Amino acid sequence: MQNIPQISLKAGREKSIRRRHPWVFSGAIARVNGNPEAGSTVRVVSDSGEFLAYAAWSPRSQIRARAWSFDAASTINAAFIRQRIARAIELRRQLHLMDDAGACRLVFSEADGLPGLIVDRYRDYLVCQLLSVGAEFWREAIVAALEELLVPRAIYERSDASVRHKEGLELRSGLLRGELPGEPVEYTLHGVRQLVSIEQGQKTGSYLDQSVNRLRVAAYAKGASVLDAYSYSGGFALAALHHGAADASLIDSSAEALQLAAHQATLNGVAARCQFTNANVPQELRRLRDSGQRYDLVVLDPPKFVSSAQQLQSGCRGYKDINMLGLQLLKPGGVLATFSCSGHVSADLFQKIVAGAAADVRCDAQIIERLSQAPDHPVALQFPEADYLCGLLVRMLP
Numbered sequence: 149m150q151n152i153p154q155i156s157l158k159a160g161r162e163k164s165i166r167r168r169h170p171w172v173f174s175g176a177i178a179r180v181n182g183n184p185e186a187g188s189t190v191r192v193v194s195d196s197g198e199f200l201a202y203a204a205w206s207p208r209s210q211i212r213a214r215a216w217s218f219d220a221a222s223t224i225n226a227a228f229i230r231q232r233i234a235r236a237i238e239l240r241r242q243l244h245l246m247d248d249a250g251a252c253r254l255v256f257s258e259a260d261g262l263p264g265l266i267v268d269r270y271r272d273y274l275v276c277q278l279l280s281v282g283a284e285f286w287r288e289a290i291v292a293a294l295e296e297l298l299v300p301r302a303i304y305e306r307s308d309a310s311v312r313h314k315e316g317l318e319l320r321s322g323l324l325r326g327e328l329p330g331e332p333v334e335y336t337l338h339g340v341r342q343l344v345s346i347e348q349g350q351k352t353g354s355y356l357d358q359s360v361n362r363l364r365v366a367a368y369a370k371g372a373s374v375l376d377a378y379s380y381s382g383g384f385a386l387a388a389l390h391h392g393a394a395d396a397s398l399i400d401s402s403a404e405a406l407q408l409a410a411h412q413a414t415l416n417g418v419a420a421r422c423q424f425t426n427a428n429v430p431q432e433l434r435r436l437r438d439s440g441q442r443y444d445l446v447v448l449d450p451p452k453f454v455s456s457a458q459q460l461q462s463g464c465r466g467y468k469d470i471n472m473l474g475l476q477l478l479k480p481g482g483v484l485a486t487f488s489c490s491g492h493v494s495a496d497l498f499q500k501i502v503a504g505a506a507a508d509v510r511c512d513a514q515i516i517e518r519l520s521q522a523p524d525h526p527v528a529l530q531f532p533e534a535d536y537l538c539g540l541l542v543r544m545l546p
């Protein structure tokens with residue numbers, strides 16, 4: 149234990165880590181004893197030398213250390229990483245998400261005690277993102293543990309997210325184990341056949357965080373004419389059609405996403421009831437509104453509009469604009485399913501934005517459900533930053 153480098157925090161700066169928040173910011177550090185290698189384990193101690201945590205050292209990031217464990221008796225090694233991964237998989241088993249044909253997020257970073265590691269499972273194919281230098285340091289242990297615990301057909305890396313730059317890491321993607329099929333992988337979620345392009349898709353290929361919300365939204369879909377804006381590969385539209393929607397219009401700016409959506413629609417026998425539009429959503433919504441189109445169910449699932457505190461104002465305006473349009477496109481009595489995946493936008497703030505949009509377009513509406521990320525994207529109680537997805541099901545009063 150003696151040879152583990154030690155970082156001492158400034159007096160008074162130990163409060164958050166004592167409360168088990170896993171991040172140590174550079175400004176909180178008073179001294180570094182030893183010469184820790186990037187990603188290696190350091191002991192975090194208070195000003196008075198009291199043990200606080202073992203953490204991964206990240207010399208290039210403002211988040212200078214990320215805690216692995218708050219227990220002085222822990223040893224951070226390959227067995228520790230394996231145990232954490234096994235614990236994360238066990239949660240997904242409890243959630244009944246480990247069926248052979250399905251998909252789920254297996255590891256969700258801080259919430260699973262593995263800061264910087266994301267692992268998604270699509271049937272027996274695993275896709276991982278190593279987004280912190282600590283996760284990068286344990287790369288081999290992570291891959292070996294996944295292989296041993298799950299015996300996947302392939303493990304593919306999609307660490308091509310720009311957050312790696314903040315850690316001083318290059319973007320990386322490629323095959324780590326096994327082989328991928330030369331075509332999209334098919335899996336089934338809530339009875340809908342889905343396709344994921346592991347190598348080319350956005351993020352790890354699919355937006356699994358919306359899996360439960362698609363079902364919630366589909367509950368209002370019977371007989372409905374549906375508009376799925378920011379559709380990606382059509383998760384919401386397909387769930388709605390599976391639950392009896394009359395037709396669905398999908399809009400996305402990515403031609404590849406719409407192509408995948410079209411394949412999925414064919415696979416599920418609903419292609420004849422789908423329409424695909426490759427366009428910029430705000431523009432297209434305006435056009436549809438002006439041409440008098442109206443829908444029973446409108447889904448707005450935009451990309452992150454707010455990535456930093458500086459973008460909060462412009463992002464909120466963006467959310468308000470599309471929500472005004474979404475509401476104007478509803479038939480009386482129709483339902484708007486509206487989402488934000490910006491962690492900087494709290495559920496409270498999002499509700500205010502949508503309320504502002506409704507006031508501006510002079511419509512009376514009621515919240516019928518509040519939505520958040522699926523349970524395979526848990527939120528550690530001490531790390532509310534991971535609570536990024538919020539949604540509202542809003543019914544326009546006839």
Ligand code: SAH
Binds near residue numbers: 381401402
């Ligand atoms: N609803 C999807 C996930 C949407 S992710 C699902 O359930 O799987 C956000 C999508 O918005 C991406 O597919 C992205 O290509 C698309 N997008 C981003 N900016 C856009 C814009 N201005 N107009 C249209 N689509 C956009």
